[in-house]
Amino acid sequence: MNINIDYQARIPIYYQIVNKIESFVTKEIMKPGDQIPSIRDLAYTLGINPNTVKKAYDLLEQKGIIISKSTKGTFIANNVERAKKEKIDNLVKDIKNNIEELKNYGLTWKEILEEIK
Amino acid sequence: MNINIDYQARIPIYYQIVNKIESFVTKEIMKPGDQIPSIRDLAYTLGINPNTVKKAYDLLEQKGIIISKSTKGTFIANNVERAKKEKIDNLVKDIKNNIEELKNYGLTWKEILEEIK
Amino acid sequence: MNINIDYQARIPIYYQIVNKIESFVTKEIMKPGDQIPSIRDLAYTLGINPNTVKKAYDLLEQKGIIISKSTKGTFIANNVERAKKEKIDNLVKDIKNNIEELKNYGLTWKEILEEIK
Amino acid sequence: MNINIDYQARIPIYYQIVNKIESFVTKEIMKPGDQIPSIRDLAYTLGINPNTVKKAYDLLEQKGIIISKSTKGTFIANNVERAKKEKIDNLVKDIKNNIEELKNYGLTWKEILEEIK
DNA sequence: GTGGTCTAGACCACG
DNA sequence: GTGGTCTAGACCACG
Numbered sequence: 001m002n003i004n005i006d007y008q009a010r011i012p013i014y015y016q017i018v019n020k021i022e023s024f025v026t027k028e029i030m031k032p033g034d035q036i037p038s039i040r041d042l043a044y045t046l047g048i049n050p051n052t053v054k055k056a057y058d059l060l061e062q063k064g065i066i067i068s069k070s071t072k073g074t075f076i077a078n079n080v081e082r083a084k085k086e087k088i089d090n091l092v093k094d095i096k097n098n099i100e101e102l103k104n105y106g107l108t109w110k111e112i113l114e115e116i117k
Numbered sequence: 118m119n120i121n122i123d124y125q126a127r128i129p130i131y132y133q134i135v136n137k138i139e140s141f142v143t144k145e146i147m148k149p150g151d152q153i154p155s156i157r158d159l160a161y162t163l164g165i166n167p168n169t170v171k172k173a174y175d176l177l178e179q180k181g182i183i184i185s186k187s188t189k190g191t192f193i194a195n196n197v198e199r200a201k202k203e204k205i206d207n208l209v210k211d212i213k214n215n216i217e218e219l220k221n222y223g224l225t226w227k228e229i230l231e232e233i234k
Numbered sequence: 235m236n237i238n239i240d241y242q243a244r245i246p247i248y249y250q251i252v253n254k255i256e257s258f259v260t261k262e263i264m265k266p267g268d269q270i271p272s273i274r275d276l277a278y279t280l281g282i283n284p285n286t287v288k289k290a291y292d293l294l295e296q297k298g299i300i301i302s303k304s305t306k307g308t309f310i311a312n313n314v315e316r317a318k319k320e321k322i323d324n325l326v327k328d329i330k331n332n333i334e335e336l337k338n339y340g341l342t343w344k345e346i347l348e349e350i351k
Numbered sequence: 352m353n354i355n356i357d358y359q360a361r362i363p364i365y366y367q368i369v370n371k372i373e374s375f376v377t378k379e380i381m382k383p384g385d386q387i388p389s390i391r392d393l394a395y396t397l398g399i400n401p402n403t404v405k406k407a408y409d410l411l412e413q414k415g416i417i418i419s420k421s422t423k424g425t426f427i428a429n430n431v432e433r434a435k436k437e438k439i440d441n442l443v444k445d446i447k448n449n450i451e452e453l454k455n456y457g458l459t460w461k462e463i464l465e466e467i468k
Numbered sequence: 469g470t471g472g473t474c475t476a477g478a479c480c481a482c483g
Numbered sequence: 484g485t486g487g488t489c490t491a492g493a494c495c496a497c498g
Contacts, residue, residue: 012488027221038470049490054472062296069358071470071497088222091215092232098208099233104144105205115209116216124303127487129482166483246473261455272485283475288487305482305485322456325449326466332442333467338378339439349443350450361472363497400498 001037005046013048017056018063025065025076026084034076036066118154122163130165134173135180142182142193143201151193153183235271239280247282251290252297259299259310260318268310270300352388356397364399368407369414376416376427377435385427387417 003020005013024030036042039057043050057074060066064079102112120137122130141147153159156174160167174191177183181196219229237254239247258264270276273291277284291308294300298313336346354371356364375381387393390408394401408425411417416434419425453463 014488039472040470049492051491052489055488057471067359068471070472072358073470084222088219088224091219092229095212095215095233098212102205102208105201107205112209116212124306125301131482169483172483248473273487274485283477285476286474289473291486302486304487307485318456322453322458325453326463329446329449329467332446336439336442339435341439346443350446365497403498406498 001042001045003042003046005048014052014055014059017042017046017053018059021056021060022063022065022083022087025080026087028080030076032076032078032080035073036076038073118159118162120159120163122165131169131172131176134159134163134170135176138173138177139180139182139200139204142197143204145197147193149193149195149197153191153193155190235276235279237276237280239282248286248289248293251276251280251287252293255290255294256297256299256317256321259314260321262314264310266310266312266314269307270310272307352393352396354393354397356399365403365406365410368393368397368404369410372407372411373414373416373434373438376431377438379431381427383427383429383431387425387427389424 001021001024003017005016007013009016011019021030021036030036037045039050039053043053046053057066057068061068063083064077065083066074067077068074099109099112103109107115118138118141120134122133124130126133128136138147138153147153154162156167156170160170163170174183174185178185180200181194182200183191184194185191216226216229220226224232235255235258237251239250241247243250245253255264255270264270271279273284273287277287280287291300291302295302297317298311299317300308301311302308333343333346337343341349352372352375354368356367358364360367362370372381372387381387388396390401390404394404397404408417408419412419414434415428415430417425418428450460450463454460458466
């Protein structure tokens, strides 16, 4: 698992981990049933505290993206399709919002299309 | 000045104020030379701490969007065009990033266009 | 807020806090908008670590029962009715399960009714 | 012996085994004198560690529900009646507690009866 | 070795 | 003073 942490960013470390693993799953780099690194392993690899990884895993579990099995390890859950759809929907929604904003600035759909192509 | 503060948001209150005033200016709801409310007034209207408004005004002045004239009050500056261009550029850049992401999820340009139209 | 922690119980401390506050809300001892003790205050009162209280508050927020407003404090949310309905539904479901079990042991509905009256 | 292990549950695996075998006995699916699977066999069948099954059998023996005869194997004990009574009493007690809770929420005995019938 | 809980305490931004 | 993040590290049950 190749995760780069940006320690300057306003985004908390635990949240950067959540985003990364989420994208591994939605991009199908990791698939349902796959085991992910143990809390200790990932903490050691990233040079951070196990509690921080735990917090990330907790949030991912709450989102239904991973499942923790005590003493067994942590695994990718089956909700991948839902997670993927959610992610795409959010990206599309963001784009729409931005386009709406641009229109408020007087840009036409044609001009916007020109810019983003 | 109609500003809604979201106290749950991760975005600091002072920054929400900056964003709002910035958009008033870029959308030309407010124009160069217009006077904006005093720190005390706005703080009272929004029911928040004057220090918070002060912090927002400081940042806006530093960005060159407003100018405070000691005993006279605070006014919209002339850099509007630059501010506007910056805002538009950011919106376009965001859209491009999201489109790139969507392509990573296997969507074609045609499909993306279909979604956002 | 009168919360008794049972340190011997298998139920984690943070979860006992969740249950207690949840019941305060569902029993309308606390109402939407009410401020609850700050993390530090409650931790001090209960003689436990602030992180443990934080964990409880996080879970309660995730459940939609409380809302944390940074620098303002923590407040009861508006979902009380839903929370209450959920709690009642769970209690009723538990009872039904137990009755079903008792029938497996050969008890009739009459006998069960006799026992629980 | 049909036992389903829930690896997500907070209830330890060994305890899930205890509960299941206990219910086999109290529901008289298994009767005094019946032989139960060897530790190795059950561990293999469930795909779990023999130590876990051992722990479950130890607890069951301590409770007087099974008896292991060194070279002969493990058998259901005669205390079935006591075990059964205990189980029923617990179920009834749970129901009573839940009913008490429901009354705290303002439901009358009539309403509760309506719900659980 | 694995995840789960908890303590003790630091530091931060915000207001 | 408030909540949010993070470290360091201990201890636990389970397997």
